[in-house]
Amino acid sequence: MSQPLRLGIAGLGTVGTGVVKIVQQHAALLSARCGRPITISAVSARTRHKERGVDLSTYGWEDDPVALAKRDDVDVVVELMGGEDGPAKASTEAALHACKDVVTANKAMLAVHGQELAELAEANGCVLRYEAAVAGGIPVVKALTEGLAGNKVTRIMGVMNGTCNYILTRMEKAGLSYDEVFKEASDLGYLEADPTLDVGGIDAGHKLALLSAVAFGTKVNFDGVHLEGIDRITIEDINRASDMGFRVKLLGVAQMTGRGLVQRMTPCLVPKGSPLGRLERATNMVVIEGDSCGQIVLRGAGAGEGPTASAVMSDVIDIARGLRMPVFGQPATSLADAPAATSAAPAPFYLRLSLLDKPGALAKIATTLGDVGVSIDRMRQYGHAEGSAPVLIVTHKTTRDALDQALSRFDATGVLAEQPVAIRIEEV
Ligand SMILES: NC(=O)c1ccc[n+]([C@@H]2O[C@H](COP(=O)([O-])OP(=O)(O)OC[C@H]3O[C@@H](n4cnc5c(N)ncnc54)[C@H](OP(=O)(O)O)[C@@H]3O)[C@@H](O)[C@H]2O)c1
Incomplete structure (x- = not known):
């Protein structure tokens, strides 16, 4: 029989124990598919004697994940601890220095250190794989680097944080406020220890930065991702946007333009009937648009x-089969710098205003928009209650700069009962 591929697994939490279960339960299937067995030589976690629901008794144990990475009986290090730096980075580097392949699910580490780790891996003839780091079970890195490799990618969009999609869809279905659903999500254990990683868009932004690098052949540039979280989305926005045929999503968009690389992870409106608009609860979706393949939707x-x-x-199976590929789909030293685009492409916007019950209030708003070149596509006014009335406006395509000019001039009209809300509508 061919030599087994011997894993060292660092991190035995949710993902690590899941990997142990697959290796144990599907041993015959994996061996048949790879033409060689996949085995586990040793594992590492913080606490040795913790009940994890899997039998670890036949594996070696290391308290230190760096020592695990250096073991002679480990061919591939599977890093499943998490964290940008610390033991995750140290053990990844130790493995690559020892010319061992690494598989990781750690988007935070790769979004920040991806370029240097890719260069180190490739200089040492190693592969560094991270399918699990982007959109969990959806094979999107593989889709980009293999199935769609013949395309020039024109745009990538994605809902890539299940917790945010759960919060937004739950608010809509149950008519609950952001704070109420945030607490619910927290009680259910859906939120990271630092919830801003989820609701602030950081976790999804990490994923978008990795996809951009693969899609556009650029160095990972997480700092270039424009981030806005969902914490300021109200139930009123969700309901009013729904009246106009839209749903609110924390949407990532990456696009190479003449002005540079656009990367944003922000709340957007998408048409209710679109694949992204129909996405419920914690499900993820990635939409890839290529010049030859058209639109591909992965859910x-x-x-x-x-x-x-x-x-x-x-990723482990690819390594066992001998499939090797540059970390970001082309040699790391050939990846281009990716200066962030200085301005976003024009788009339609949704505006929610609360206007005082004064004669000509709406006309003043329309004139202000017209003065800065923003034209109105659709408008809806609701009845007055307690001296003010909600007004919804969908603009034709405009720039964010023009819209911001209009917003700053609204104050002077003296007809606003509260600060307006503006949300980009993504054409999907
Ligand atoms: N959970 C998901 O659904 C998911 C989805 C996609 C990607 N990911 C990524 O997968 C990775 C793991 O996530 P997870 O949810 O499995 O995390 P987790 O449940 O918190 O498990 C982390 C594991 O790492 C171990 N660990 C932490 N610090 C360590 C150290 N200094 N030395 C040795 N072991 C250490 C912990 O040991 P103890 O058990 O002893 O405390 C634990 O077993 C992260 O990068 C995460 O972003 C997770």
Whole structure:
């Protein structure tokens, strides 16, 4: 029989134990598919004697994940601890210095250190794989680097944080406020220890930065991702946007333009009937547009033990089969710098205003928009209550700069009952 591929797994939490289960439960299937067995030599976690629901008794144990990475009986280090730096980065570097391949699910580490780790891996003839780091169980890195490799990618969009999509869709269905659903999500254990990673768009922004690098052949540039979280989205925005045929999503968009690389992870409106608009609960979706393939829509579980372990195993299986590829689909030293675009492409916007019950109030708003070149596509006014009335406006395509000019002039009209809300409408 061919030599087994011997894993060292650092991190035995949700994903790590999921990987152990697949290796144990599907041993025959994996061996048949790879033409060689996949085995586990040793594992590492913080606490040795913790019940994890899997039998670890036949594996070696290391308290230190760096020591695990250096073991002679480990061919591939599977890093599933998480964290930008610390033991995750140290053990990844130790493995690559020892000319061992690495599989990781760690988007935070790669979004920040991806370029240097890719250069180190490739200089040492190693592969560094991270399918599980982006959209959990959805094989999107593979789709870009293999199935769609013949395309020039024109745009990538994605809902890539299940917790945010859960919060937004739950608010809509149950008519609850952001704070109420945030607490619910927290009680259910859906939020990261630092919830701003989820609701602030940081976790999804990490994923978008990795996809951009693969799609556009650029160095990972997480600092270039324009981030806005969902914490200022109100139930009123969700309901009013729905009246106009839209749903609110925390949407990532990456696009190479003449002005530079656009990368944004912000709340956007998408048409209710579109694939992104129909996305419910914690499900993820990635939409890839290529010049030859047109639009490809990938949908599935973006997190959780099974889906994430499935993605980790797809990388392990590729290594067992001898499939090797540059980290970001082309040699790391050939990746271009990716200066962030200085301005976003024009788009339609949704405006929610609360106007005082004064004669000519609406006309003043329309004139102000017209003065800065923003034209109105659709408008809806609701009845007055307590001296003010909600007004919804959908603009034709305009720039954010023009819209900001209009917003700053609204104050002077003296007809606003509260600060207006403006949300970009993404054409999908
Ligand atoms: N959970 C998901 O659905 C999901 C989805 C996509 C990607 N990911 C990524 O997958 C990675 C792991 O996530 P997870 O949810 O499995 O995390 P987790 O449940 O918190 O598990 C982390 C594991 O790492 C171990 N660990 C932490 N610090 C360590 C150290 N200094 N030395 C040795 N071991 C250490 C912990 O040990 P103890 O158990 O002893 O505390 C634990 O077993 C992260 O990068 C995450 O972003 C997770």
